[in-house]
Amino acid sequence: MNHLFIDNLTVIDFAYLDASRGLVGESWIVDVILGGELDEQGMVFDFGNVKRTIKRVIDERVDHRLVIPRGYSGLQWDQTDPQAFAWTLTDGTVISHRSPDEAVVWLSSEQLVPSAVADLLQQELRAVLPGNVTDIAIRLREEVIEGAYYHYVHGLKKHRGNCQRIAHGHRSSIRIDRNGQRDRHLEHHWAGLWQDIYVGTREDITRRWVAEDGTGYIRFEYEAEQGEFSLTLPEKRVYMLDSDTTVELIAAHIADRLKTDFPADAIVVRAYEGVGKGSIAERGLKGV
Numbered sequence: 001m002n003h004l005f006i007d008n009l010t011v012i013d014f015a016y017l018d019a020s021r022g023l024v025g026e027s028w029i030v031d032v033i034l035g036g037e038l039d040e041q042g043m044v045f046d047f048g049n050v051k052r053t054i055k056r057v058i059d060e061r062v063d064h065r066l067v068i069p070r071g072y073s074g075l076q077w078d079q080t081d082p083q084a085f086a087w088t089l090t091d092g093t094v095i096s097h098r099s100p101d102e103a104v105v106w107l108s109s110e111q112l113v114p115s116a117v118a119d120l121l122q123q124e125l126r127a128v129l130p131g132n133v134t135d136i137a138i139r140l141r142e143e144v145i146e147g148a149y150y151h152y153v154h155g156l157k158k159h160r161g162n163c164q165r166i167a168h169g170h171r172s173s174i175r176i177d178r179n180g181q182r183d184r185h186l187e188h189h190w191a192g193l194w195q196d197i198y199v200g201t202r203e204d205i206t207r208r209w210v211a212e213d214g215t216g217y218i219r220f221e222y223e224a225e226q227g228e229f230s231l232t233l234p235e236k237r238v239y240m241l242d243s244d245t246t247v248e249l250i251a252a253h254i255a256d257r258l259k260t261d262f263p264a265d266a267i268v269v270r271a272y273e274g275v276g277k278g279s280i281a282e283r284g285l286k287g288v
Helices: 047-061 114-126 184-193 247-261
Strands: 002-018 022-036 066-069 075-077 084-088 094-098 104-107 133-141 149-154 168-178 197-201 205-210 216-224 227-234 238-241 267-272 278-283
Touching: 002 047, 022 047, 022 149, 022 227, 047 114, 104 114, 114 133, 149 184, 168 184, 168 247, 197 216, 238 247, 247 267, 247 278
Parallel strands: 002 066, 022 168, 066 104, 149 197, 197 238
Antiparallel strands: 002 022, 002 168, 022 133, 075 084, 084 094, 094 227, 149 168, 168 267, 205 216, 216 227, 267 278
């Protein structure tokens, strides 16, 4: 059998529900190996069709979605609304979500593991690849980050693409420089502050309340081009911004906070949104 490999084909940025961590943002790099007989061109699969076929299927199936293990015992459906469900965490708190169907992908497993997502994608690809391709292997891996990083989830209601989905996320590194020197202490401070966090926009809040057990909850709701979205989660799992939560505004927020803490210093924040992309915010530099 002949094999064709494509490393770093794409990155899938998504969110998933975990029994203890709650709502988690994640970014996985995708590597693909195709096996089969050579076609009339002497190829297993034309590299020129990789992005048009394989990358498209992977991006459409998982990227910018909320991935939910269907077998988790704490999952409950709203019998009156098939687009809504609730998720009870191990600490007894609850996360509830409602969205159009295309914002969610269901796994036939009890928890999210890369192999379960890879199996789903391999099944999808078998339906679109030519008959000479008889073997498909997908590897999903995290970026190797030397330094601080955090997992965050958000939604961008004004976005014209899939970022408008209220619960998609990223695993992101951060770099902070003070007066031209990297400050790893501050990087780890923000990584700890945003560990498994939902970064919410204040104007999207429609309700706040305290449950009988004393847990504070926040509900975010908005209507975007793809439909109506709603997300309710414990307040302790939310970091609030007064603005939208694009990576540009996230970097600016962190830089502004640091400039308040260190008014005499020059601050540079390099905030990532997943792998290999992000925003730079500078405060206190000459002319800034």
